[in-house]
Amino acid sequence: MSLPSARPLPVKVAALTAGAALALVTAFAGTSSAATGAEVTPLTDACSIAGTGDPHTCAQAVTWAKNHITTTYHAEYYNACDHIVGLAYGFPHSGSVTAIAHWRAIPGSFKHAGDRSVPAGGLAFFSTSSSGHVMISIGSGEFVSNDIHGNGTYTKTTIGEIESKWGASYLGWAQPWFQYNH
Template sequence: MRMPFKRAAGALVLTAGIVLAGAAPAPAEPSAAGCSTSGTGDSRTCAQAVAWAKAHVHTSNNPDYYRYCDRINAWAYGFSASGSATAYVHWTQIPASHKHAGATSVPAGGLAFFSNGGAGHTMISIGGGKFLSNDIHGNGSYTQTTIAEIKSKWGQHYLGWAQPWFKVNH
């Protein structure tokens, strides 16, 4: 009996979805999940956090924003800090049930995470593939950007997005 197959990311995958031994699995599909603070203990909703972030956009060199991406996201959700030492550490502490590794369709309020072999980076989605991030358009600034710009300008590796879960309240 002959098994039909297809190629997926260089791997042979049987049409039943079985990956042949030694072959790389197909990449994860983008998540269709929306942003939710359910079960996170956050004091603000995703919509409230996005509104906070939009109200704080600036191009000036504000020392409170310089190199503090994780803290800024915590502020958006009503905390004084995230409870994590760095953005990358924050990503590693988030329960798997709240993470969407590799997914680039990030709902408004979702937090995007990057790795650079060090502290990493995180930013908040405002929807439609747009984000608010510190420092990308000047030290201490807080401006609109995209995943692609962070990757190309800073050479960051995109990890995925997560629901707004913060170590500080867990």
């Protein structure tokens, strides 16, 4: 019995950044396009810490966010969205001075501009009249965000609520990449 010859992958791995190459290898792990004859597409719509060096996984960050939901005022949550997502991923802070600075610092291979299908653990970014906004997805179109239901609170919300209540423009979502460790 002869095995089918392997076909080259439709992506030039040498041209990818180290983080993107790791994500690509992870997406292809355990899959053989040569054996099935099917083209394999990298999984880019799931939250992943591949290539980020984050201390917490996406699932751990979601658990952290859910466990910190509060409707009472907490001074450390007021006007601190970017700081909060850093905490969820195990950092003492995000490393960026604002949410919009965080979005701009994230390499393009980690961003999904305009994509509203944010996986659990993904970070949703907005442009506002001030410093921007970021919140964490907990899945199924739900997010946890600070200040939307009162200053210093940390509650469930949606992309649409942030847009309509604050007049924010949705930028897209990103894998949990932080300036703190890059």
